[in-house]
Amino acid sequence: MKRTHLPLNGLRVLDAAARHLSFTRAADELAVTPAAVGQQVRALEDTLGVVLFRRTARGLELTAEGEAGLAALRGGFLQFEEAVRAMQAGQSSKALTIAAPRDLTAKWLLPRLAQIAAADGEMRFAVMASDEAVDFTEANLDLALRWGEGPGNLEGEALESDGFVTVGRPSGGAALRIGWPGCPGDDAATPIAVADAGLAIDAAAAGLGRAEVPELLARGDIAAGHVEVIGEPTASRLGYWIVAPLPQWRQRKVQALVDALTA
Template sequence: MKRTHLPLNGLRVLDAAARHLSFTRAADELAVTPAAVGQQIRALEDTLGVVLFRRTTRGLELTPEGEAGLEALRAGFLQFEEAVRAMQAGQSSKTLTIAAPRDFLAKWLAPRLAEYAKTDPELRFVLLSSDEGLDFTQANLDLAICFTDGKGEHEGVSLGTPSYWTVGVGGGAETVISWPGCPADETKGAGVTVADAGLALDAAAAGFGRATVPALLAEADEAAGRVVRFGEKASANSYWLIAPLPQWRQKKVRALVAALTA
């Protein structure tokens, strides 16, 4: 019999009925009716082509055929329980694997993770760059941060306001600092080109010129007085915390998302 055709529900009912030698008590354990237990046993007998129970004057008895499979069946259920515990072990883990753009990690995420780590000394983080692509299965990710226009196929929540700030130092910073992904109208006549928005922000703070970068990335630098904001414009994209539904439901992921969006 193929594994995909194993009558697992019927086998579970068989185990309960064999332990109690009573369809009524098995039904109480399984929170179903005695009639449902009887139907499951009859269906299992039809599938296996054997009789599993006989009614006698002393009550319900297992047949030799039913008795023959019980030891292996119960060992199998114990193995199932071990498998479930192994799969749930990740829920108790305090390690979070997170992928984010390098500039976002340096400018926004790392300081907040450092603060969050103070709430639990057992917390551990594995931080990966998402600049080269994102694969939740291959990288065994719990959570990712992307600069995008939505959560896509995953669960997610946006961070901050979807807008760009133009920042710099000095009297207006005439030289344009460009980076891959910056608004197209902010690349004309660029005097400096860098690899990402974080480097553009640093270049602006160093006096190279003005950079137009995601607002969330620039907030701390503006608050610290490293740059001055010259303008703001709406953006179709914003930073999103995303994860597939199974990861999103993890207690440790929900707690981190709550902390990052507080």
């Protein structure tokens, strides 16, 4: 069934003017001018084909036609408010669903989520592994972490990093090059190959060789002494990004998590 177009602005003005029986006080409530209130009322009267107010010696007076619709109108506004509260209820929730590459999840994301959850016991996280672009609607995601040159067609914020670093076992270990899909350099020159950069860090920590990996991923292992940096970091146009479509990005709970992850 096709719904009748509702002049919501005019109805809102009618409600305020009927409560105050004053265009001036209604204008103060609505943060507009009395003239704007008068224009809205006249436009509503033209649309409905009825007179809603009369000016008398005692002041502004609501007509019988105006009075007839007020109870239903105010009930409708209350239902609007309830609908808005229902739609916003998820904002008070502290449960978030996040997609991220497996190595980033293990090496960087989970430790930070643990810190966030320790600071706020109401936080709840569902983390799914994803090395490719994901459908936010189908996966019911709040945000995702991705490797790339930017956020693409999504909203996003970069995770700060020093680019790539070469890491190896602190005690020395082999000098062989450890490769992983997407690693810099010539794949043919990697006698040791692993599935991702996180495993490359683990392989370097085990003494199998040296791995050139994103500094962000290796940061925890470097700080813990599992590996050491060999040489200087190398800048890269690629990096990790926190991304989400605009509706998710605007959510307070998502922005709070983005702030916490990028702090």
